[in-house]
Amino acid sequence: MRKVAIIGIGMTKFGNLWERDLVSLAVEAGAKACKDAGVDKDKIQAIYGGTMSGGLFVSQEHIGALLADYSGLKNIPSTRVEAACASGGLALRQAYLDIASGMHDLVVAGGVEKMTDIGGGAATNTLATAASQEWEAVQGATFPGLYAMIAKLHMKRYGTTERQMALCAVKNHKNALNNPNAQFRRQITVEGVMKSTRIADPVKLFDCSPISDGAASVVLASEKAAEKFSKNPVWIKASGHATDTLSLHDREDITTLKATVEAAKQAYSQANLKPADIDCVEVHDCFTIAEICAIEDLGFCKKGEGGKFVEKGNTKINGKIPVNTSGGLKAKGHPIGASGIAQAIEAVLQLRRHAKGRQVDTEYAMTHNVGGTGATAVVHIFGREK
Amino acid sequence: MRKVAIIGIGMTKFGNLWERDLVSLAVEAGAKACKDAGVDKDKIQAIYGGTMSGGLFVSQEHIGALLADYSGLKNIPSTRVEAACASGGLALRQAYLDIASGMHDLVVAGGVEKMTDIGGGAATNTLATAASQEWEAVQGATFPGLYAMIAKLHMKRYGTTERQMALCAVKNHKNALNNPNAQFRRQITVEGVMKSTRIADPVKLFDCSPISDGAASVVLASEKAAEKFSKNPVWIKASGHATDTLSLHDREDITTLKATVEAAKQAYSQANLKPADIDCVEVHDCFTIAEICAIEDLGFCKKGEGGKFVEKGNTKINGKIPVNTSGGLKAKGHPIGASGIAQAIEAVLQLRRHAKGRQVDTEYAMTHNVGGTGATAVVHIFGREK
Numbered sequence: 001m002r003k004v005a006i007i008g009i010g011m012t013k014f015g016n017l018w019e020r021d022l023v024s025l026a027v028e029a030g031a032k033a034c035k036d037a038g039v040d041k042d043k044i045q046a047i048y049g050g051t052m053s054g055g056l057f058v059s060q061e062h063i064g065a066l067l068a069d070y071s072g073l074k075n076i077p078s079t080r081v082e083a084a085c086a087s088g089g090l091a092l093r094q095a096y097l098d099i100a101s102g103m104h105d106l107v108v109a110g111g112v113e114k115m116t117d118i119g120g121g122a123a124t125n126t127l128a129t130a131a132s133q134e135w136e137a138v139q140g141a142t143f144p145g146l147y148a149m150i151a152k153l154h155m156k157r158y159g160t161t162e163r164q165m166a167l168c169a170v171k172n173h174k175n176a177l178n179n180p181n182a183q184f185r186r187q188i189t190v191e192g193v194m195k196s197t198r199i200a201d202p203v204k205l206f207d208c209s210p211i212s213d214g215a216a217s218v219v220l221a222s223e224k225a226a227e228k229f230s231k232n233p234v235w236i237k238a239s240g241h242a243t244d245t246l247s248l249h250d251r252e253d254i255t256t257l258k259a260t261v262e263a264a265k266q267a268y269s270q271a272n273l274k275p276a277d278i279d280c281v282e283v284h285d286c287f288t289i290a291e292i293c294a295i296e297d298l299g300f301c302k303k304g305e306g307g308k309f310v311e312k313g314n315t316k317i318n319g320k321i322p323v324n325t326s327g328g329l330k331a332k333g334h335p336i337g338a339s340g341i342a343q344a345i346e347a348v349l350q351l352r353r354h355a356k357g358r359q360v361d362t363e364y365a366m367t368h369n370v371g372g373t374g375a376t377a378v379v380h381i382f383g384r385e386k
Numbered sequence: 387m388r389k390v391a392i393i394g395i396g397m398t399k400f401g402n403l404w405e406r407d408l409v410s411l412a413v414e415a416g417a418k419a420c421k422d423a424g425v426d427k428d429k430i431q432a433i434y435g436g437t438m439s440g441g442l443f444v445s446q447e448h449i450g451a452l453l454a455d456y457s458g459l460k461n462i463p464s465t466r467v468e469a470a471c472a473s474g475g476l477a478l479r480q481a482y483l484d485i486a487s488g489m490h491d492l493v494v495a496g497g498v499e500k501m502t503d504i505g506g507g508a509a510t511n512t513l514a515t516a517a518s519q520e521w522e523a524v525q526g527a528t529f530p531g532l533y534a535m536i537a538k539l540h541m542k543r544y545g546t547t548e549r550q551m552a553l554c555a556v557k558n559h560k561n562a563l564n565n566p567n568a569q570f571r572r573q574i575t576v577e578g579v580m581k582s583t584r585i586a587d588p589v590k591l592f593d594c595s596p597i598s599d600g601a602a603s604v605v606l607a608s609e610k611a612a613e614k615f616s617k618n619p620v621w622i623k624a625s626g627h628a629t630d631t632l633s634l635h636d637r638e639d640i641t642t643l644k645a646t647v648e649a650a651k652q653a654y655s656q657a658n659l660k661p662a663d664i665d666c667v668e669v670h671d672c673f674t675i676a677e678i679c680a681i682e683d684l685g686f687c688k689k690g691e692g693g694k695f696v697e698k699g700n701t702k703i704n705g706k707i708p709v710n711t712s713g714g715l716k717a718k719g720h721p722i723g724a725s726g727i728a729q730a731i732e733a734v735l736q737l738r739r740h741a742k743g744r745q746v747d748t749e750y751a752m753t754h755n756v757g758g759t760g761a762t763a764v765v766h767i768f769g770r771e772k
Contacts, residue, residue: 001488046627054515055441059523061515062470065645065761068629069636075648077627078762079476082466084448090465094480101487102387129440129447137445241432241463243454250455262461375451376464 005233008037008219014333050087051337084130088340089369089378112215164307166193176327178357183333212333240266257374275299282343340369391619394423394605400719436473437723470516474726475755475764498601544690552579562713564743569719598719626652643760661685726755
């Protein structure tokens with residue numbers, strides 16, 4: 001496989017962007033990424049775009065072609081990929097495979113979602129199409145309820161506490177104070193999380209990532225193109241991707257996201273690295289319990305010890321393995337299709353030493369993007385050396 | 387790039403399959419493709435699935451993971467790609483790039499759509515999400531109307547007649563008589579087409595492809611895996627993909643699908659072939675005028691001469707370039723996400739000499755899959771030699 005680097009990054013602010021539409025967000029992010037790469041947009045040879053549900057959120061499918069059209073890049077191949085909340089991570093992976101195959105040398109991978117054009121209830125129902133319609137959504141299950149079941153069992157089996165979960169949210173809000181693109185840039189407290197509205201016991205409002213609008217893009221390059229255009233390329237050392245049952249009831253153990261375990265195994269093997277080699281990680285904290293499961297399933301601590309691991313401060317900026325320095329989905333925001341790409345942008349900022357106010361001494365950064373309750377997981381590892 | 391072959395094919399019958407659901411169709415096609423390849427399903431390393439709008443047709447997104455789950459292939463990477471009616475062709479392309487990159491050796495590319503679970507009006511509105519919401523669908527434009535505009539200008543500028551368009555439908559119905567999986571296996575006549583209900587002048591009911599349920603799958607293999615498992619591999623000689631403006635009003639000339647021209651240019655160049663080298667072609671005849679535009683834009687005749695070219699019998703089974711030997715979208719049926727893969731299956735059948743009753747002496751076969759009114763086009767060339 002040919003080596004592939006990220007040479008440009010760009011994203012919009014994440015949040016309730018009521019005055020913006022899906023396309024303008026995506027075009028803004030793409031243009032910023034090209035500018036950052038120092039690459040004229042006409043040199044871009046292909047686009048991969050991740051978006052979860054153009055059909056239900058904005059009545060628009062065929063978004064690959066739309067992005068090429070409105071970016072003024074008519075006629076180049078442009079492909080939409082979808083895996084619910086992992087759509088962005090998968091767009092990155094497809095762009096990586098495209099260049100690795102030798103088909104193209106300069107490719108944009110982007111992600112976008114415009115979630116606030118429909119009401120909150122309709123958005124929750126749209127998100128529920130990432131779960132099994134037949135076994136889960138039709139029974140009224142939505143994601144807070146599904147993750148609440150995971151949390152309940154994690155608490156019962158391993159003694160994980162609501163305060164430990166709350167600490168994830170508090171840390172992520174603290175990190176977001178230094179991220180100008182984050183949706184929430186205000187500190188919250190453990191007491192504030194504990195007192196917030198109970199959505200689906202034990203999941204409270206401040207355990208949940210928000211509904212957001214936003215877009216993020218990266219420019220990927222082959223070795224030759226990276227050497228030509230970039231002084232600080234960030235190399236994709238590994239791309240892992242795995243699936244699991246769509247429904248929770250079909251799994252042996254709902255506290256372990258087997259897709260995460262499997263995708264991480266692929267990624268560590270490809271990069272020839274182990275968890276201790278990773279200097280910072282963006283995990284998919286759609287709910288705080290998801291962050292705790294993720295640090296266990298990615299191998300940063302043993303299964304069941306995630307709550308205590310967080311409590312001891314290991315996941316803080318100055319901890320053993322800084323988690324979600326960007327603010328994570330919780331505080332940076334979670335425009336579904338964009339999240340996987342925004343994670344990669346944080347990895348690039350850390351590796352470039354451009355993560356102002358939240359910089360970690362990083363040789364290897366990891367991203368972990370999940371669809372649904374873990375039916376899809378995509379894990380990438382990035383490094384400074386080829 | 388590594389060489390890639392198709393070593394297994396499988397599809398469901400296309401039609402109004404009211405007793406079936408999306409997943410069972412996809413699993414049936416995938417299982418048939420594995421059986422045809424002589425490959426145990428547990429050897430499959432990744433899946434690419436094309437589907438247009440799981441969200442609007444069956445309230446189910448995240449279909450990649452769903453397909454892996456219900457195929458009993460838990461944990462392998464599975465990716466949904468979407469480009470409206472070109473979703474299947476793009477799934478094939480992504481599977482091709484995956485193997486070409488060196489990531490995997492045995493990959494399934496599939497396509498599926500379940501369109502009849504919602505009413506005809508709702509289906510037409512869902513299909514309209516492949517057009518521009520902002521400029522076309524919001525004005526009430528749906529696809530028969532958009533293709534009617536293309537037909538009107540083609541008639542005015544080049545003298546193309548309604549009878550010439552009707553001949554495409556008549557030929558495709560004749561070819562479908564020999565395709566056991568086709569939705570419509572009955573002969574129609576030019577007079578019958580001319581007398582059929584006018585949908586959007588000059589497009590009549592029998593100029594339109596139907597609303598269909600169905601699925602199709604192929605097993606792709608690297609050179610090594612093809613040699614191990616297959617006695618009659620069909621090689622992917624080229625994969626072209628291009629885009630155009632989503633809206634017709636943004637194009638210089640709506641009678642030319644520039645994305646088709648561009649994707650074909652890529653494909654001919656990659657395969658080092660010219661139109662005269664192609665022995666049979668499956669084109670995207672969502673409407674009969676689309677078949678006429680396609681044979682022009684793919685280079686089988688000059689722009690504007692498609693109608694006469696058809697009238698002279700050049701596109702019949704025994705003609706200069708047999709077009710849609712499978713029955714095409716018109717008679718085989720058009721379950722959106724499946725169509726691009728079903729086209730590839732026809733190419734494989736022709737190259738294997740297994741196209742009973744409709745066999746053409748074929749060394750090179752081409753497929754042409756279009757999204758919307760041509761905002762996406764995917765062109766593949768297949769051959770018997772590596």
